[in-house]
Amino acid sequence: MIFTTKAEYGVRLMVELGRQSAELPVSLKAIAESEGLPLAYLEQIVALLKRAELVESTRGAHGGYRLSRPAESVTMDEVVLALEGSIAPMTCFVEDADDGRVLCSHVDDHGSCATRLLWVRVQGGVIESLRRTTLAELIAFSQRSSVDPVSAPTDNELLLPSVA
Amino acid sequence: MIFTTKAEYGVRLMVELGRQSAELPVSLKAIAESEGLPLAYLEQIVALLKRAELVESTRGAHGGYRLSRPAESVTMDEVVLALEGSIAPMTCFVEDADDGRVLCSHVDDHGSCATRLLWVRVQGGVIESLRRTTLAELIAFSQRSSVDPVSAPTDNELLLPSVA
């Protein structure tokens, strides 16, 4: 599995925020109910989004969360990165902050382990497909399928960005 | 993390097999020693590769494993799929064998959950980057960097297939 439920719930949370008008904040309770997700867990997840400055909050009664920026300018690699912490294909893929070297258990024998080429490409593929997708696209998609479930697009259709 | 050590060790195992001449089999013990991996664990992993008919084995003394096909014709999506079982971005991404429908906890309210668009694209990105890479490429890469560690290519170089 590539992503955990943090990414799943967090993205759905962002979509729900985007469906509302950007002015008045939405409470987590409302989102938890409409999405059928546990409130206490959503609280932890939204904290990650706030730390990344993807959402803003107002406390107290009638408070809640709203998007910091318009959904069109939010790319999903930002969102998923904030939620998952990193997008690494493999445990050994921990970049050292100093020199950016990729650590690997097999680093002493060869210059770099044989699988490095592969994981770098995979990581690139994931990040690129995330970056090509904006939050606005997901919001449009969710509205489309909720209004008319029958017109749900095929997987092939999904692979092409709707904004060419 | 996208992949487990099964994929890591399994790919390295395939690379080691490819480095040898394809005729005489290589024992797991030799690979375990040269790669510094636990033998008993490698046995389980190579069983996955054998089940997928990516390697063949001969039992008894002087036995071992060898590639079933030339490394040029082996794409890494086959290998990783055999090792990991599936390449799914999310828990809800379990295709039912019957109708291929993607299950999702949120499937009852909307036609499909809002994140489906995103996960389909990510899955496509991963599989595509795996499929563009052949085992032969990894073998060539491992020989290159073991002979001359200094000439290790940059990450940008890695992103482009060496066979255009």
Place this chain on the structure above:
DNA sequence: GCCTTCTCCTACCGTATTGGTAGGATTAAG
């Protein structure tokens, strides 16, 4: 004021998966 509705913070916890070990049975070469 003070009650309610929110965000915010942190500690805990059951369960499943991961990353192995252990022990043996089977097969073939010398």
Place this chain on the structure above:
DNA sequence: CTTAATCCTACCAATACGGTAGGAGAAGGC
């Protein structure tokens, strides 16, 4: 008949995942 290998299956410790629990602050409504 010993040795070197594949094969098979059960077990196990640690970690991460997916939450719960319980509260402490902040802002409106009355």
